[in-house]
Amino acid sequence: MTATSDQQRHAYVASQAAEARVNVELDTGDMILNIGPQHPATHGTLRIATQLDGELVVKADPIPGYMHRGYEKLTEVRTYRQITTLVNRIDWVGNFANEVPFVLAAERLMEVEAPPRAQWIRTILFEMSRIANISLFLGDMGVQLGALTPVFFAFRDRERVLNQIEAVTGGRFHPNFDRIGGLKDDLPKGWIAETKDCMETMRNFCDEVEDLLLGNPVFQARCRGIGVIPTDVALGYGLSGANLRASGVDWDLRRDVDSPLPYDQIDWKVWTHTDGDSFARFWVRLQETREATLIVDKLLDGLPSGPIMAKVPRIIKVPAGEAYISTENPLGEMGYYIVSKGDVGPFRVKIRTPSFNNIAIVSWVLRGVFVPDVITILGSLYFVLGDIDR
């Protein structure tokens, strides 16, 4: 073989390789499809790089970070009062719910407690922002699956909830209403009656969604058995909120954690579903919206009178220490870990947002489904981009 030139040797190797290639099964190359960053199914700028075999997803990777706004760093150079206006913008559809855990954590560090009336109004607005958030999901799930009408119903009726939030806080999307030690203002006259009427509208909306989507055989065919997340996997990936409750875990921070919010003073129910599929997630959220309207009604009935602000110094300096408080936000567990060094602003804030943990499961749950199911699953996991990238 020494006499053969390099060229001949290469030709021999190449022919052997070609023969080997023919002998193995013909491999059709996979197609890489980028779902996002600009795609209607990603509610913003989440990018999911999927590897497709035909329409079957072989591999899917969520790539967040296209809308990172650096809120954790920003909080280090802002005062406590300014931070509540920043954190409003994390989960922009369930706006008021973002401020509550932050303010509760700061209150714990300062060892002040807001008066009961403030806590009740806080809880009412908290539940109303949950309704505003999840009702959008209920409509949006329809539009993800191609039904045009539910999303318009959602915007129509959600508008009333936002109007009620605006009537008391002054802001539709960014209320900035929580203060350390209480609330900025009290309720305006006539608000309670109006809100009860609005909650009735929302219950009607839930009935309409039930007729339009939940009971529709086409919807059920698209959702049942799609994106099943078993209990142990859900716990392993750190899911929270309705996604976890749809996998059969009876876990709700509103009930299970001792917090100053008066959830323990009224009767309400935590809804769970055992299936863990997209349908279960939709069902749990629908029931939760209904339950939230009932919670608001009950809280309005039992609203105590009194002041809405505890005694706090004019310039707020939080004593040195650390505190972590998480609440059951519309999307799941949202928590703030505040490290203070006794300054007018925190030294460091870690924000635990539910969507970031909820989409971690995407690469697991999307394996082996069809492209249309990717949309169903992403829709039913329900994330808000601001909540992922913050």
Next chain:
Amino acid sequence: MIADLSFWIFSDYAVSTAIKLAVVMLIIPLTSLILVYVFLFKMMAFMQSRLGPMEAGPHGSLQLIAEALKFLQKEDIHPDNADKHVFALAPIIVLMSTFLLYVVLPVGPDLVVEDLDTGIFYAMAVSSLSALGVLMAGWASANKYALLGGLRAAGQLIAYELPLVLAVVGVVIQAETLSLQGIVHAQANWEIFGIGSGMPFIVTQGIGFAIFMVAAQAELTQTPFDMPVAETELVGGFHIEYTGFRFLLFFMAEFGTAFAFASIASVLFLGGWSLPFVDPTANWLNIVGPGVMLAKILFLSMIIFWVRFTYPRLREDQLQKFAWKLLIPAALANIVFTGVFKVAF
């Protein structure tokens, strides 16, 4: 020579052909105008507690013309990697299949462009041409979403062509003719056990009608069968890369075909331009007939669009399963029953 030419130009054949051509060319934009305004703009808006367009014309009635002008002003963009000739040709083929459908549609005793003996056969054949155009658009766009959309469209149109044709066969057996004009006459003269005169075929062909409407919904890629377009997953599917005038062609073809299918269904199952208890040879039906037909078409389009605005969409494999496992056996059973019925009575 000149005398010859003028003789040819003013011959009956040439004049009637020119008129027919002009009518068909006019009717397609007009039909899509009616459907888009009445259903897409207004009915959908009312179903969603909105008003729809209100600014262009009274109650926004000229909105579509404004939209068309907007589309005409836009730049004709085609992707770098696109197969340019195929890309440019695709919307024209899709629109062509719509144009050709209108050739055989009768709207009165004498009002038909060309009463072919094999009218319904021709219509079914021509309507499936659009699958070719859609596939060309999907392939030539050099876009992954468009490719997926085009393949889905091809699979879907093939799957639903079959139940569509099979549903028609029942009517054809009953009418004993393939000509659409003949089918209308058959319905106008039809009696069940000597009762009634001019009953539409929907009375006996209810199953066939249901299958035809479902298959037409899929053929028109309307929700719940709109996976080839699927805005939220394929972002528009096969027409994702089209802009301006070419997109307008797709848009017009979509609604023009919807109108054509509604009119075929009204001819096959609702008696077309004829009315019960009315002599179908009466000359005044040439005036009233189009109105009667339009009313029936609008009713059927309303059903198509009502379903479109209400339901979510199915998945592609579920749709195929639905076509092959349910619609086609049902259509075959319908043919058998119709045949037995026809022979027995």
Next chain:
Amino acid sequence: MAGISGYVKGLRVTARTAMRTMFPNGLKRPPSPVKGSVTVQYPHEKDEPAPRSRGVISLVEEKCTACMLCSRSCPDWCIYIEGHKVKAPPRRAGGKARSVNKLDRFDIDYSLCMYCGICVEVCPFAALFWSPEYEYCEPHIADLLHDKRRLTEWFETVPDFEPYEDGAEVKVKKVPR
């Protein structure tokens, strides 16, 4: 059978909504979709925002002492204040002449403003008020920098503070007019 009722229910919901939009006065009255729809035809008719709605910040110029508190507490530093000291006549006859801050410039850059309302809250002299006015868009972003003349004009649109719901212990404040 359950399947068919599921299909029909959805159609019924959309049909019902369409009828409600078209015939808000009942089926026997003529249709009036303009009344039945929930949308507002914006340039022709306008929605009334809530009195507390944070539309635009207005200024009472006489009350401002150019103390810079609002400017310093603004999260994105969009308030620009300049002032100088002037001698004012004494309060009582024979007293010493006072020195008073005179406002030269009070600009708010609404292209930066986050509408958080901290400036309104921290103002110790009640010189800033929220107005629900919302029609002040501009074709150029630089034109959104509004000076004290414009901000003072907006004070006309400030509504009175609403009374509170029963059980509230907060006192209703007055808008100085």
